[in-house]
Amino acid sequence: MSHFQYNIHHQDPATAARRGVFTTPHGRVQTPGFMPVGTQATVKGLTIDQVAATGAEMILGNTYHLALRPGHETVRRLGGLHGMTLWQGPILTDSGGFQIFSLEGIREVSEQQATFRSHIDGAIIQLTPEHSIEIQESLGSDVAMVLDHVVALPAEPDAVVDAMERSIRWAKRCLNAATRDDQARFAIVQGGLDAKLRAECATELSSLAFEGFAIGGLSVGEPPEEMYRITAATCPHLPTDKPRYLMGVGTPIDLLENIARGIDLFDCVMPTRNGRNAMAFTDRGQIKIRNAVHREDTRPLDPDCHCVACRHSRGYLRHLFIAKEMLGPILLSIHNLTYYQRIMAEARAAIELGRFSEYVAKKKKGWLSQPTTNAETRG
Amino acid sequence: MSHFQYNIHHQDPATAARRGVFTTPHGRVQTPGFMPVGTQATVKGLTIDQVAATGAEMILGNTYHLALRPGHETVRRLGGLHGMTLWQGPILTDSGGFQIFSLEGIREVSEQQATFRSHIDGAIIQLTPEHSIEIQESLGSDVAMVLDHVVALPAEPDAVVDAMERSIRWAKRCLNAATRDDQARFAIVQGGLDAKLRAECATELSSLAFEGFAIGGLSVGEPPEEMYRITAATCPHLPTDKPRYLMGVGTPIDLLENIARGIDLFDCVMPTRNGRNAMAFTDRGQIKIRNAVHREDTRPLDPDCHCVACRHSRGYLRHLFIAKEMLGPILLSIHNLTYYQRIMAEARAAIELGRFSEYVAKKKKGWLSQPTTNAETRG
Numbered sequence: 001m002s003h004f005q006y007n008i009h010h011q012d013p014a015t016a017a018r019r020g021v022f023t024t025p026h027g028r029v030q031t032p033g034f035m036p037v038g039t040q041a042t043v044k045g046l047t048i049d050q051v052a053a054t055g056a057e058m059i060l061g062n063t064y065h066l067a068l069r070p071g072h073e074t075v076r077r078l079g080g081l082h083g084m085t086l087w088q089g090p091i092l093t094d095s096g097g098f099q100i101f102s103l104e105g106i107r108e109v110s111e112q113q114a115t116f117r118s119h120i121d122g123a124i125i126q127l128t129p130e131h132s133i134e135i136q137e138s139l140g141s142d143v144a145m146v147l148d149h150v151v152a153l154p155a156e157p158d159a160v161v162d163a164m165e166r167s168i169r170w171a172k173r174c175l176n177a178a179t180r181d182d183q184a185r186f187a188i189v190q191g192g193l194d195a196k197l198r199a200e201c202a203t204e205l206s207s208l209a210f211e212g213f214a215i216g217g218l219s220v221g222e223p224p225e226e227m228y229r230i231t232a233a234t235c236p237h238l239p240t241d242k243p244r245y246l247m248g249v250g251t252p253i254d255l256l257e258n259i260a261r262g263i264d265l266f267d268c269v270m271p272t273r274n275g276r277n278a279m280a281f282t283d284r285g286q287i288k289i290r291n292a293v294h295r296e297d298t299r300p301l302d303p304d305c306h307c308v309a310c311r312h313s314r315g316y317l318r319h320l321f322i323a324k325e326m327l328g329p330i331l332l333s334i335h336n337l338t339y340y341q342r343i344m345a346e347a348r349a350a351i352e353l354g355r356f357s358e359y360v361a362k363k364k365k366g367w368l369s370q371p372t373t374n375a376e377t378r379g
Numbered sequence: 380m381s382h383f384q385y386n387i388h389h390q391d392p393a394t395a396a397r398r399g400v401f402t403t404p405h406g407r408v409q410t411p412g413f414m415p416v417g418t419q420a421t422v423k424g425l426t427i428d429q430v431a432a433t434g435a436e437m438i439l440g441n442t443y444h445l446a447l448r449p450g451h452e453t454v455r456r457l458g459g460l461h462g463m464t465l466w467q468g469p470i471l472t473d474s475g476g477f478q479i480f481s482l483e484g485i486r487e488v489s490e491q492q493a494t495f496r497s498h499i500d501g502a503i504i505q506l507t508p509e510h511s512i513e514i515q516e517s518l519g520s521d522v523a524m525v526l527d528h529v530v531a532l533p534a535e536p537d538a539v540v541d542a543m544e545r546s547i548r549w550a551k552r553c554l555n556a557a558t559r560d561d562q563a564r565f566a567i568v569q570g571g572l573d574a575k576l577r578a579e580c581a582t583e584l585s586s587l588a589f590e591g592f593a594i595g596g597l598s599v600g601e602p603p604e605e606m607y608r609i610t611a612a613t614c615p616h617l618p619t620d621k622p623r624y625l626m627g628v629g630t631p632i633d634l635l636e637n638i639a640r641g642i643d644l645f646d647c648v649m650p651t652r653n654g655r656n657a658m659a660f661t662d663r664g665q666i667k668i669r670n671a672v673h674r675e676d677t678r679p680l681d682p683d684c685h686c687v688a689c690r691h692s693r694g695y696l697r698h699l700f701i702a703k704e705m706l707g708p709i710l711l712s713i714h715n716l717t718y719y720q721r722i723m724a725e726a727r728a729a730i731e732l733g734r735f736s737e738y739v740a741k742k743k744k745g746w747l748s749q750p751t752t753n754a755e756t757r758g
Contacts, residue, residue: 040698040699040702040704041695041698042699042704042705042706044704044705044706045705045706045709046706047429047687047706047709047710048687049687050426065702069698069701069702070674070694070697070698070701070702074674074675074694074698077675077677077694078675078677078692078694078695078698079677079692083677083692084691084692084694084695084698085695086690086691295449295453296453296456296457298456298457298458298462308426308427308428311465312463312465313457313458313462313463315449315453315456315457315463316420316457316463316464318449319419319420319448319449319453319457319463320419320421322448322449323419323444323448323449325419325421325423326421326423326424326705326708326709327421327423327424327425327426329705330424330426330705330709331426
């Protein structure tokens with residue numbers, strides 16, 4: 001019997017939203033689910049107990065960063081990502097494809113490999129699909145992503161087709177290179193903003209023995225509607241009995257819109273990055289906690305939130321940021337991650353009740369409403 | 380009946396070490412005790428639950444910093460330091476005297492007040508003893524320190540006498556200005572490195588209605604032996620039934636040497652500051668966790684420590700610092716604060732057993748031993 005299973009328990013009647021459970025060697029993940037990003041084997045600013053307390057069930061590590069520092073052999077000798085971080089649940093690692101693209105260190109992509117410069121010391125590094133899998137096997141993640149070829153958008157149609165086709169060939173090479181049966185492989189659908197290409201890529205990858213499927217190359221600056229259009233065009237061409245993961249997405253609205261189109265898993269740096277930048281997600285939109293209006297406000301960020309940040313007053317949280325204290329970014333990161341997990345728990349409950357559209361409409365109304373004070377919209 | 384009590388339960392037979400309990404409106408403090416420093420109403424990098432988990436019973440806030448930012452009126456409106464931080468135990472605030480001295484913003488000390496520049500915006504600020512007490516009453520600490528006149532050492536004898544005498548007059552003004560009966564006032568003994576002056580100052584302050592007594596103006600660069608000599612010369616002139624607090628001290632050895640001379644309470648930024656700088660205290664001296672020797676070391680910092688940092692490997696902790704991740708400073712701060720609390724708990728147990736000297740000798744042997752590997756001593 002496989003180490004991995006995916007079971008859909010509910011299907012929303014009015015949308016493509018599904019409610020499932022993804023089983024891995026390190027436990028189960030309720031879907032739809034959101035994975036906090038632990039780029040360098042740490043979710044920035046949180047102890048591993050604090051990550052667990054947000055309600056997260058699965059976290060993400062970045063192959064590119066970890067391969068450069070401390071090096072995947074060192075990670076392996078330290079017990080893999082689980083041994084280092086002490087995270088007891090499943091871990092997903094990306095392949096390095098997106099980081100190579102986004103860090104602009106890219107030098108050349110040939111059929112054989114990607115060649116790029118390290119952002120740490122400028123060294124020339126070559127990454128093949130086989131090497132990406134080897135690294136991820138050393139990292140010991142539960143889910144390894146295939147190495148894909150991401151292109152910047154907008155791009156010439158030929159370049160998009162070329163990268164998509166290469167991504168499929170590289171996906172097959174990853175599958176052939178894999179040796180661990182306790183590690184799942186997820187394919188990545190490419191094809192830019194061309195729905196036909198995306199469908200073609202999804203169909204071809206679906207014929208291969210992957211345990212899950214991701215949609216990559218989105219959330220790179222395109223309008224949200226374009227992203228939703230591509231998700232909607234891709235999901236119907238993916239197997240219904242495998243998890244679907246939309247990489248690097250997104251805002252709370254993005255999560256719900258994409259769940260409605262059939263996505264099961266997400267990851268994004270937004271909750272932690274925005275938290276470090278003094279922005280807190282709430283049901284009434286984002287709060288900029290540095291604003292002077294919060295100076296003597298004794299209310300919590302969110303009266304319905306049970307996180308440690310929401311035990312404190314807004315005035316205290318503002319003070320921490322103004323005084324440049326580490327605890328400000330820590331507390332807002334915890335709050336935002338807790339908020340994202342709450343959204344996912346609510347979404348799962350709404351799907352179970354067959355009322356997902358209703359739930360999305362209610363949340364969007366709150367998020368797009370006026371903030372609680374005018375001053376909150378000032379920079 | 381007073382809100383404050385101090386009871387000595389054990390007196391070490393061979394040294395001046397005492398084992399007591401200090402009762403405050405926010406609970407009891409076992410002494411000898413160590414107070415983590417929360418300069419800006421936060422112990423740097425730790426949530427308040429993490430501070431409590433280190434074993435700390437009382438924390439410190441800095442009047443100077445809080446008066447400048449967010450301002451004591453704002454602190455008061457946010458529920459005082461307890462309301463802001465949610466610390467449930469007692470809090471001590473210093474008076475601002477030492478910060479004015481140490482931040483080198485000092486402009487002039489007259490009989491009436493200290494005049495200095497804000498380190499934040501350069502504004503000219505005047506602080507009187509009365510204003511220091513007013514600020515501390517707004518902060519709502521359990522223990523307020525008197526405003527003292529600290530001089531840099533070495534100093535001309537006349538300047539030391541002058542500052543000591545002014546500190547006594549200012550202490551009396553603080554006592555007269557105080558209005559809260561749920562806030563204790565601690566006097567501060569000055570007198571530089573002159574044992575006779577220290578004794579004179581201690582004797583005079585002891586005749587006044589203070590709930591506790593501090594020794595100030597030490598740990599400013601003098602050799603440890605000089606500090607110990609002054610502590611030994613001062614404590615016999617302080618009331619035996621009131622807590623004695625040595626301000627801003629120190630290393631683990633400093634703590635034990637001063638406990639042996641009659642000190643009950645300490646505060647110091649060393650555990651958190653060194654933690655942020657990748658140095659961890661252990662029974663075998665400090666570990667510099669950035670050193671390459673720790674790269675693939677799967678051992679914890681300290682196998683006897685139950686803190687969250689010591690659940691991780693040294694290799695992981697090193698990686699966090701090399702990768703400039705916030706979690707490195709956070710975990711080492713937690714470890715060091717936990718270590719300091721463990722030292723104090725051990726010291727209390729040793730005093731109860733009447734074996735304090737034996738205990739000190741054992742700890743010093745470990746701290747002064749060779750580190751576990753030669754490489755650990757490299758920078």
